Amino acid sequence: MKAIHINETGDLNRLVYGEVPSPRPAPGEVVINVRAAALNHLDIRVRRGRPGVPIQAPHVLGSDASGTISELGPSVTGLHIGDEVILNPGVSCGHCEFCLRGEQSECPAFGIVGMSRPGTFAEQVSVPAVNVHPKPAHLNFEEAAALPLAYVTAWRLIMTRGGLKAGETALIHGIGGGVAIAALQLAKLAGATAIVTSSSDHKLARARALGADHGVNYRKVGDIATEIKKLTDGRGV
Ligand SMILES: [Zn+2]
Incomplete structure (x- = not known):
């Protein structure tokens, strides 16, 4: 699939638009056909590189996305192929003391799509099923993609x-x-x-x-x- 990615951190000229392997859904994950993605300042920070945080090349950038579900991983229930969704880019373990009291961003395993795992500036992205939510009907895909990380x-x-x-x-x-x-x-x-x-x-x-x-x-x-x-x-x- 086509994706905007980096093979090493640095200036704008590190951005590559080209082929990367298509994602396969792990258990509990779904693959989204990305219809729209939004740029956040975080994408620039990830591209420039953060001290002590190596990237795994090719690293696909992008945290925000809207799209349609194209594949369900093992043990996913309640979602269907073709569902129109938006993505909550914050990924956490779901069972530690922080997650259980609704403080997911304090989870020791907390990560963000596009930072700690492959991002949304791609034709497809695989994410935990718990991180997708129905796209609000009154928003088009571009408007919906602009919501998650900032909000x-x-x-x-x-x-x-x-x-x-x-x-x-x-x-x-x-x-x-x-x-x-x-x-x-x-x-x-x-x-x-x-x-x-x-x-x-x-x-x-x-x-x-x-x-x-x-x-x-x-x-x-x-x-x-x-x-x-x-x-x-x-x-x-
Ligand atoms: Zn947790």
Whole structure:
């Protein structure tokens, strides 16, 4: 199959578009025919290489994907060939103390598709069946592929760790990237007030269109903390 992969880490010129072996599903895994994949900053970090973390060449990049199931591995139940799915790229053991209390990203065996195992910038990818979810019907494949990594990161940040509740105020410092925009949308859906910052008035305007209650250009205000205190009547965020 065709895939964007690297044989060694480094600059952009290390990227190869070419043939790699097609995946075979291990027990409990399914193969997805990838219809759309999204680029994350993580892909750039993996391509550049991380100290002490060797890659296994050819390493296929990419964490996010949507597509259709093309093959079921042994002992997979509840999924069918042709199902339209999105992928949760965080892979964990499922039975350690962290996994059992819903802290999968703390699992000693935690890995991410495209980082610790072959990625999604390929015609096919094999992933654990527990990591695939139905593609929302109101999203096309491109829109669905843009969701997972940014939204699970933002969810863990502001919901799991931050415990954000309706009526509270969230500050999203540096709006514009995928995780920040996901955090803004989740904060608004949670019923919180959202304050965003940027050095770009254009990004602040886009954030307001997405529901941000206040936008602060940190290049134009003296002290950001003072400004936030002012916006929250001294309560802070
Ligand atoms: Zn675990």
